[in-house]
Amino acid sequence: MAILAGKPYRSVAKATSTVVPRQEIFGGTVMVRAQSAGTDYEPQTDGIAAPELTIDVLPGSADPIVPGSLIFEWGGQTYIDRSGVLFRSISTATNAGVAVGTIDYAARKATLQTYPAAQGGAINRLACLTSNGGFSTTDLYFRTPGAPLRPASLQITVVRADTSEIVTGTADLNGNVSGGGIIHGTVDAQTGVVSLRFNTDPEDAVGVTAVPIIAALVTYNAVVQTSMPMSADLLGLDPVRLPADGRVPIYREGDVLVIHHTAEQDVTPEAGQTVALGRAYQAAIEVADSLGAPLDPAQYSVDRELGLITWATPVQLQDPDGGPLTPPLTLRDRVEHMTVCTEVQITGAVGIGSPMPWDLPAGETMVSSAVTWGDLQARLYRWFTQQTWNQSSPNWTDAPIGGSTTAQYNQLNYPPIITNIGAIAGKWALVFTSATSFNVVEEKLGVITTGNTTSDCAPINPATGSPYFTIRREGWGSGWAAGNAVRFNTDACLGPMWVVRTVLSGQGTVDDDRLRLQIRGDAD
Template sequence: MATYTSTGYAPGFPKPQVPDPNTQTDSRIKTKSVQVEKVVAKEEPLAGFGASGNAYITYALASAAITAESESINTPPIRLNLTPDTGQPIVAGSVLFSFSSDIQDVYYDRNGLLYRNMDIRTGAGIECGTVNYATGEVVINNSRAGSAIASVELQSLVTKSGTQVVTEAHFRTPGAPVRPGSLYVQGTLVDGTPFNATAAFDGDITGDCVQGGIDVETGIVNLYFGCTTDPAGNENEEWYDAANIRTDGKLWVPIPVAAESITFNCVIYSYLPLDADLIGIDPVRLPTDGRVPIVKKGNVVVIHNSVNDTLPAPLSSGQVITLSRDNVSLVELYDADGVFVPSAGNYTVDLAEGKITMDASLDLSPFTEPLTAMHRREDRCLVTDVQINGQLALASALSHDYPVAGTYVSSALVFGDIAARVTNMFDQVTWTGQWSDQLIGDGCVANYNAVNFPFVVTNRGAIAERWMVKFTSATTFDVIGENVGVIASGATTNTCAPINPATGVPYFTIPKEGWGSGWATGNILRFNTLAANPHIWFCRTTLSGPVTEPDDQFTLQIRGDAD
């Protein structure tokens, strides 16, 4: 192996073969200009020769016109042989030569391609040809306009006595896991043909002359270089091997690749330790990479697509509007300012027909027209399988054809039947200042008859709260909540129903018939109410870095059916 970096030719190294400039030029379009003198001939009689004799003279006018003619000639590419005598293969990335002293005429190679006009700041240049590392042949099909092929100066070239060729490669990335779809492989065949391939999100690697795959969890990569052809008629070829016939009937033909030319790049995940104080949860409960799957096998998801229709304006009583599609599951109206328009007293909806009928008592004066109808189609399905690439397998077929644009898959938490209720009722002689769910001290002599006269709660009015009825006399009391404080005062002779200001209905109702006698000042009746909703934990992670998604958000919807 020898390396030459001088501007001339190294002693004993063969001079590159250059085409004769008189017989071959570069590939630019040449223009040939020819000046032609226009000759005008005139014949005139000369005096002195008599009437019977004629003499003539031919001459050119002093103002003879000159015209230019052009001819365009498409010349073939320039071909050079950098190793005419050695026959040794060229090491990729070692070629550097010039046509003249102009720096723009310096040519260099990258992965079997030839470039010129190198930008010293970035190393980028203009692609202008190819290099065959095995034969040493250089083909230039895009030389610089105006350059003259006076001489070729070989500035750098490395050859080797043998080329390590491979037909497959197996390696592991510097780290793992690897981001799916990020692996990129490139290299050069022994004949100088470049190749490249990118891994798909499922790990498969396919490209010209290369196939294989990557395990993103471990970073192990398997590459096989070659192509497929029909076995018939190729039995006598030296590369024929019946063991390489695939299940599809095609024959896999290995193609040698220069081992040193194979390069790759990929994106590797790395994770910082999680601080329990910052995330509010013990990180040992999370996966090692900190990622929590949204959907698992057995979960329920909702596939949905929403479309907005602008309604005609102004709308009138009894008017029927047909939406752009039928068989929808939800229709909501919003005015031009985005204010929700309630259906009560304004309109009714036929979901199956996709129609909106305005009520006879329609009053849209509080709203700004035109209104917009948001209608949604959806399917709720059970998930039977989850792939790492995000694909979901569902237990039932979808009832609608969903377009790709605007269609989402939302995770759903199914809580079953839930309802408001009263729990943990007991009485206590005195209040100790502690909101305990167990009796502290002695119970009262009196008692409330919750068997025959139970407290009444509704899903709309009840909240999750611990309550206390504290007697201020033998027949009067205050109603106190742990979080809402004193909300009402009452007496054992009247039914007590304190109103929930958020919904306009009672938190609960205490029938007067349930009170017995024997209550004294300071006695308390403790009980808890549970609302018709479950507890949900939210954990949202915001990745570090600049803001790239202004619409990064999520929407929570409470869904349910009431009997």
Template sequence: MTIYQSQPSNVALGNTTYKAFSETTGIKAHYRDASGSTSGTKAVTSGDLKFDLTYGFSEQILSGSVRFKLGNSTFIDRDGLIYRDVNPSNGSGIQSGLIRLGTGEIELSSWTPGQTNSLTLESLITTTDLPPINKISFRTPIIPIRPQSMTIVVASLEHGQLTLTADENGVIETSRAHGQVNWDNGFVTIYFYTKTKITEANRAEIEANDWYDPLLEYQEGVDTYINVPVWVDASSVRYNAVAYTYIPLDSEILGLSATRLPIDGRVPIFRVGGIGIVSSSKAQELPSVIAGTTYNLNDQRISWAELEDANGTKVPFDLYTVDYDYGRVTLGGDFVLGNLVAPLSVKYRYQDMGLIRDVQINGQLTFTKPLTHNYDAVDTIVGSALVIGDMQARYTRKFVQGSWNGTWADEPVGATIPANYNDALYPIQVTNKGAIQERWYIQFTSTTDFRCVGEYSGQIGTGTINADYAPINPVTGVPYFTIKKEGWGSGWVNGNVLRHNTVAANFPVWVIRTVKQSEPTVLSDQFQIMLRGDIDRIA
């Protein structure tokens, strides 16, 4: 009897999944019983190496419990990823594939070549008491979080490790994860699902799942969709984030009590029902510098404009005029450059003011009326307005006393005197342009003559009861106040005092500028305060 040794006649590439022996299918063997073929060798490049650790068992693998050897390399799992040859001193290893904790499948994309292909399982823990989830919510222990600094790692049961990051608005949006991070309070909510279109081919498969409910279906146009859950291991959730901590504000350095300020020192400036200002600042170069010429700007209905030369030197305001309604700048008829350097540029600004109807946490503001200009994101800012209300100059605290004792009190000091000023019929006249915030006293130097002294202004002049007294404000060119001659009564003697206060048409505003801690990048810096006002016009 002759026995022929087996020799390969050809090599065919194939993808075969090897499983445990089954009595139903048995073992299939292929052989030949004839000689005549020569032997040969062919190299085959293998793809990913796949095997199932829980074949035949419907159990979930606990994250971090897998350890096996392939050849001389040791492999472990970390949050859905497989690493090999981990250095015990620093924990670093080579990422070699992924593991599906729900199905037990492992895909190795990298291993040490030239070693034996014997697989030895050293550690594995499975459970049936840890139900998977498709939603996670947690809050960071330290707040606020620096935007775009959070990375969340979670192991899914079917797709391996998911690494998630949030954009500047805190939105997490991938094909399998959808969530939101609140940078201010550190609260994170993520839903895991895959948006799937329901068709006749997959409806039966979808409805066969335990989680299926007809109420989960929704329409988009003519198509029907359902969010298929992506199950994750709750114990595998990890995150990294950068949080801010703040040094307590020193009231002496700050100049005000910080008791009621937020811990980060930032005060919310936008509120529903408040006033918001949308402002765009631009610059436009004039094509020429010709006296008496009118130049049209690129925008109309502007709120502010000024002229500068090439070096940034401001052109005196009396050398040009601005038509704010039509957006035009006209150089004066006698305009000359002089020390100015051409070309000249117009810096201007246009704005819209509106009532805020809604404020979103992502910074979106909604006004009660539409904007009336076109705004570009590059040169546009949005700010809130400090509403001052109506202002009007006035005088208060008019009284008389026998003499001046050097004390700026708002009540008369000493015995009453018979002389007085009749402000019921002849009130002291003040104007918004002339009045300042000041306390005044008028002290008689004789029976008819007097001098006027301010608490901060000092002596500003002298007068007589035989003529109207109207001391001029040197800044505005109009009187601080006007006292009518008809209001003076009789009985004034040397040393008598008439006291009154003037209240200016202004509003106290604290301007505090904050610069964050950093190395200086420029040698100079500046800012500008702009007052926006409305007036009543008399035709």
């Protein structure tokens, strides 16, 4: 206590408070959530997947387990090993079970992905074999029971000894076998000999990256081809001339090939418009609707050397018979290159003797074989006359029956005309119905038209729009009578060919199966 001016003075402590506002600035968005005081909470349940359970089957052994020998009980269930997979609940009726885990033979450990809850205790081994040698391998050589094999038909399945992983490998058309990053080798389709190595590096020749696989669990499958003798009556030819395996190569070195590609684009015809197709020298240009019906060729013209199509003015969307088309329309242009085959490989690759004039897409370009006959020309031959034509038993032989006629046709000065475009292989008869009129008859077609000696006889071939032949009016002499007949034969400018089509037995893989033949010709 202090004394001031003779009077005592007492100091008293006093506390004061001051309210100081504070402000905090946020750089982003502040989210405020609130709930009422009376909110109730419902119980929440979360499911957590149980971890894999690993069981040491043989803790006191260092030898690997023999595949397929392990049977043990645990948690009231019996577990059986089948090719590295653990099954339980095996049915005595179907021998099927539920896959619940895997087995590592080398480490002698079983791994369960699915197991009963709240189970414990030791397992009860009912059966288990171990091996002290020959368990795994890194190389495999064997021969299939039969040969030859169908190319690319071999499949092989192995089980890794280190991870128990099942790995599958397949063969390609060249006989190379690969799969899973560890299977490398070859198969000889002719002999059925298979050579395999198991490593992570296909170039490893010393085994640094070798992966052991369980030899007892190697399985494979392949298609063995066999040939069956066929009846000559059924084939229509002697099967001795066919290869032993029944397969006939369609391409050989020196054969003529036609490499072709068809491009498609949607078009909307406009009267008088000219459309450039992007490439030139097409073999064919055509337009069809969505149902495949062709557009009337009179509605457009094409320049195949320049690759142009010009629509008619006006243009009508109709087929050749005048029927309506179903839009949209598709324009197809096909380019072709005829060349000689110089090499044929088992992979299906072929070599050609001249370069392609276009850059064609590999996935859409096709190769067709061509049968060549050399120079061919239509002809009219075996001309003779008969006094009487028997309607009930016509003479389609190449020799006359009965006497000839006095009247003749002057073939020396007015020879019949026949062209390659219109001629067919057929036998014809001009059967007179009067002194000047006759019917034109073909052996297979019957009466196709009538004619007379005062005008040229030129029956039209509907397939080409050109005459089958032309008999000129100047060549007819006089003296013809009803019942007389003129017989002759014609040949087309086509070579003879037999087509034998073989469809392999088995499950169908396509909805439609068809064969197309195209007749080609070049004129000097």
